[in-house]
Amino acid sequence: MKNAKAIVLAAGQGKRMGSAVPKQFLELDGKPLLYYSLECFEQSDLISEIILVTGKDAIPFCWRIVEKYGFQKVKYVVPGGKERYDSVYEGLKACEACDIVFIHDGARPFPDGEMLERTMEAADKYGACVAAVPTKDTMKVGNAEGIVERTLDRKTLWNVQTPQVFRYDLICQAHREIRKGSMEGVTDDSMIVETLGICPVKLVMGSYDNIKVTTPEDLVIAENILSRRTVGPEA
């Protein structure tokens, strides 16, 4: 069996949430938001180790979460960086050699075990993959004046999520390589692999429940998803 490790990101400031406490630590049904993704990786037989990346000052708090909920796979809690890609890089530096690396936003509380299986299989086969869902809305490109320039072909569009999953050597090489130049506009890890043209990035079905909690209304949606998931699976 392949050895897979997970890097869970919790070093963001959550500016768009606008809360005093960083959003990954806000409570969802009495537990920190971060708990839910950690629990998913902890419970997956695919994952041997979790590297948690957080703000320097939040490291002791994160260890308390790890101890309180008995997350035995969390081996390292390391300080992140200014941008998301800096935090991923710090996570990769702490991640000892393995076969496959999952990179996941701690602000996405609802990955699930089957998603981890699908993405692991694709990463092993293609080298790189992202969880994603087909776009449901009609998508238009607007110009600077807010006038529609064109309508995109929805059949080709996906909303990209995490986990984003890679062969270990490939994602380490990609992050090292891209840092030699400008990282302007890099918002996820697959973009780095795409930009360098290292290998194809496979789109793998994620889940419409696998939202990123970004703004206050997402917390309400997350509460709703959580209450539905405790009753039964996604419809």
Ligand SMILES: Nc1ccn([C@@H]2O[C@H](COP(=O)(O)OP(=O)(O)OP(=O)(O)O)[C@@H](O)[C@H]2O)c(=O)n1
């Ligand atoms: N320097 C950063 C920035 C982001 N993240 C993490 O990356 C994930 C996705 O980022 P995003 O939703 O953009 O989080 P924030 O950067 O916290 O939000 P904002 O952009 O609103 O400040 C989150 O789990 C966040 O904690 C991180 O570890 N380090």
Ligand SMILES: C[C@](O)(CO)[C@H](O)COP(=O)(O)O
């Ligand atoms: C990685 C990501 O969650 C995929 O949707 C997203 O790109 C994070 O970037 P954000 O711009 O900070 O929301």
